Every structure is written in structure tokens, then in C-alpha cells.
Amino acid sequence: MAAPAPRTWDALTAWIAHTHLGVSSGFAHLVGTEPRGAAGTLPQPGSTIPGFAVAESVHGKRLTLVGRHRFSRYALIFSLAEHSDETLLSARSHAVFPKLPGALYRGLVISSGGHRVIVRRMLRDIGRSAERR
Template sequence: MDATEIPTLPFIDEHTTTVEANAAAVWRELDALMHGARGFRVAVSTPGHELALVGHHPFSTYALIFHLDEATSGHTRLTAQTRARFPGRAGTLYRRLVIGTGGHALVVRHMLRRVRKRAPQGRGELRDQPPPTCRQSTT
């Protein structure tokens, strides 16, 4: 699955928190948290703005999309949106186990809390720098 297919997946849920740190600090913590996350591969990575992870297995095809938006001065709104498809009977059962029990929401809220707690502490002097910008080719 690639980034263009993410919008075709059914919406599951969305969770938001406000972090007392700039987007660069939030991005670094989010990147550190998701680095090496099993079952995911990066579909979109726009530092300081968006990170979309995708994955699949026999019971589901899924995406976890993080959006970073400037809230107030020095604060960042971090949103995690989940989209997934659960094919067949096994997929229906898997959805009940993962989504229906609230386990998925618990895990996502935990990830957001972790970033919210760690980003204000920063990673050394990088904490207060603006988010990196993407260079565009002029050729």
C-alpha cells in the first residue's frame, strides 16, 4: 500500500493532544517513538507536519497518520488518525478484538501521552529550533 491508498481505507478513530513544545521537538519525539515500529512502514514523512505509517497482515490493512499543527505560540497540536480495513470473517473477529475492546484507542492515547510528556523536555539544544524544511529541486 502507498500513500495514495490511505484515503480509501475506512476511518476508525482520531485522537488529539496539545504538546507544550514546537513542532520540531514533537517531530523528534514522534520519530523516536515510531522508529522501528513493527508492522509499519513509512508512507509519508514530512518533518514537522505529517507522518503516515501503513501496514497489513491477513486480518487487516491499516494506516496510522500523525498530523502536527501549530496551536498557540510554542505549542503543537498532535493528532493521530487510524484507518483500516478488516476483510472476511477473521478480519471481523480481529476488529472486535483490537478496536471493539478499546485496546487500540488505549495504545494510541498512550503514544500521544508519551510524546506530550517527552517533547517539552527536548533532546538537548535542538528543543527550540524550528522544524526542518524540505528542499525542493530547482531543476
């Protein structure tokens, strides 16, 4: 993105706080997310949004969110690398999908390509926000 790391970090954390990564309270209840709701102040360690808790927060460098629900245990790691006045923002996800229900959920969300589309859209929206700031 054509924005320095501090602006990109602010855009990232504001976007997460505003959108809750697209996890509604209804979905959180339906699949039994832990954590279930929002608490604390993002991006402080231990703060939460539905489905995610901040496990690690290194200002301007890395944000690690973790969570679980009936079908999966997961982590979403955002990394920022600054180069002059531009920042490379990347997102990596790691998940375990136990037993048959987990495998079915994985097929629905990951294997369908839906997860990839959502992550690309998320990074694009955060980048646009960072560039406008």
C-alpha cells in the same frame, strides 16, 4: 503539547524508532505483517518497522505509516499543528478488516476499546518526551 513542532516531530519519530509502536518481531511473525522488520532510517519514506512502512513524511507536519497483516490493511496518520510554542499532535487510523477473521480481529482490538487506550497512551508519552527535550 507545550513544545514547538520541530521538537514534537523529533519526539514522535524517536518514539516510533524506539518502540516500533509496540509491535514485536514475534507478533509481526504471528500475524504475518508486511513489512515484517525494520529497515532504513525513520522517518524517511520507504523506511520500515515491523508492521509499518513510511508512506509519507512531511517534516514537522505529517507522518503516514501503512501496513497489513492476515487480518487487516491499515494506515496510521500523525498530524502536527503548531500554535505559538505549542503543538497539537493527533493520530488517525484507518483500517479494513476483510472476511470473518478480520471481523473477529477487529472485535478483539478495536471494538474492545484497547486500540483507543493504546493510542492515547502513545500520544501522552510522545507529548511528555517533546516537553522534556
